Amino acid sequence: MTETLKFNEINKIPALTWNWLKMNRDSLELREIPSLFEPKISEIPEGFSLLSGQKIDLNKFPALKSGIGEEISSYLEENVFKGVDQIIEISGKTENPLLLPFDYGKAGNSDSVSPHFASSQIIYAKKDSESCVIFLYEGADSSKIDSIIRTKIYAEENALVHVIKVQLLGKNQNQIDETSAVAGENSKIHFTQIELGGNHIDSGLYTQLGEYKSRFQSELAFIAKGEQHFDFNHAVIHTGSETDTKMLVKGVLDGNAVKNYRGTIDFKNGCHGSTGDEQEETLLMSKSAVNKSIPMILCDEEDVAGTHGSTLGRLGADELFYMQSRGISEEEAKKMMTKAKVLSVASLIPLENIREKIENWLEK
Numbered sequence: 001m002t003e004t005l006k007f008n009e010i011n012k013i014p015a016l017t018w019n020w021l022k023m024n025r026d027s028l029e030l031r032e033i034p035s036l037f038e039p040k041i042s043e044i045p046e047g048f049s050l051l052s053g054q055k056i057d058l059n060k061f062p063a064l065k066s067g068i069g070e071e072i073s074s075y076l077e078e079n080v081f082k083g084v085d086q087i088i089e090i091s092g093k094t095e096n097p098l099l100l101p102f103d104y105g106k107a108g109n110s111d112s113v114s115p116h117f118a119s120s121q122i123i124y125a126k127k128d129s130e131s132c133v134i135f136l137y138e139g140a141d142s143s144k145i146d147s148i149i150r151t152k153i154y155a156e157e158n159a160l161v162h163v164i165k166v167q168l169l170g171k172n173q174n175q176i177d178e179t180s181a182v183a184g185e186n187s188k189i190h191f192t193q194i195e196l197g198g199n200h201i202d203s204g205l206y207t208q209l210g211e212y213k214s215r216f217q218s219e220l221a222f223i224a225k226g227e228q229h230f231d232f233n234h235a236v237i238h239t240g241s242e243t244d245t246k247m248l249v250k251g252v253l254d255g256n257a258v259k260n261y262r263g264t265i266d267f268k269n270g271c272h273g274s275t276g277d278e279q280e281e282t283l284l285m286s287k288s289a290v291n292k293s294i295p296m297i298l299c300d301e302e303d304v305a306g307t308h309g310s311t312l313g314r315l316g317a318d319e320l321f322y323m324q325s326r327g328i329s330e331e332e333a334k335k336m337m338t339k340a341k342v343l344s345v346a347s348l349i350p351l352e353n354i355r356e357k358i359e360n361w362l363e364k
Helices: 070-081 317-324 330-346 352-363
Strands: 005-010 026-030 048-050 086-090 098-103 116-125 130-138 146-155 160-168 174-183 188-195 200-209 215-224 229-238 244-253 258-267 274-284 290-299 304-314
Touching: 005 070, 026 174, 026 200, 070 116, 070 146, 098 116, 116 160, 130 146, 130 352, 146 160, 146 188, 160 174, 160 352, 174 188, 174 215, 188 200, 188 330, 200 215, 200 244, 215 229, 215 258, 215 330, 229 244, 229 274, 244 258, 244 330, 258 274, 258 304, 274 290, 274 330, 290 304, 330 352
Parallel strands: 086 116, 098 130, 116 146, 130 160, 146 174, 160 188, 174 200, 188 215, 200 229, 215 244, 229 258, 244 274, 258 290, 274 304
Antiparallel strands: 005 026, 048 086
């Protein structure tokens, strides 16, 4: 008999709102305890080093908080990860990105392991380095799989690291995807995320900008349809002076899909001269789809500038008339608008074959 795991404090919002809004947290039941999974990297570009089984000194960085919540994070560390991480060390300016493939469709066909997986990566961008790391999640529709991904990003002084996560999972898969990051002086962490597949997806992001002129930029694109449930909780904490955040969300909801988004920029006391901006654009294609968004700015410092906004709408009659007058049907117009939301973000991916996978998914 397998042991199911119920977590009730996933993606807890930094500042609680009314409980009846059902936005303070998410919950998810996993079908059993996952087994460790390490993606098989076919090629390691110059500038990247894999240090699996080794320890690195990260005491120079402040302790990272969990991106999805301490309840599940503590459980996973004690019962699943137990200090085992795949360590990716980056030196210098890399020309080619590192691809981490998570093909759960193939892994789930093995009789030797549980079809439920957990994986943990540490990305360590050393001083003055420039790099891109791509996570690609794929799975078969027929497989009932749970997966948990934990990613920790450490960026030293003047480092630039771009982390891209592309989710093309099967329709029966649940995934918890946690990202925590800390940026050093004058460094930049760039985070791009595309969410298209899966059943119940929880994505938690927690970024600390604690050093002078550290920066964070993110783009999130999603399409949720049918009975899909997407829950996002992205928080950036400013404690260093003249730090900067830019967060953009673009997505489409159709069918009975549900999407929750909590986006928080938190200006702590002492982060004078810091700036932050977060914007969301969500297109509703169905009257039964549910969208809940809380773009939030918390502020303990006077000398800061923060802006936020959320736009929710449907494809307008004027837009449809314009397209139909040029021979484009309503169905084709909806497809064009849906694809445009994702492809504008996918254009940031430096690998053509990954962009093609996304385009093929959209066509399918």
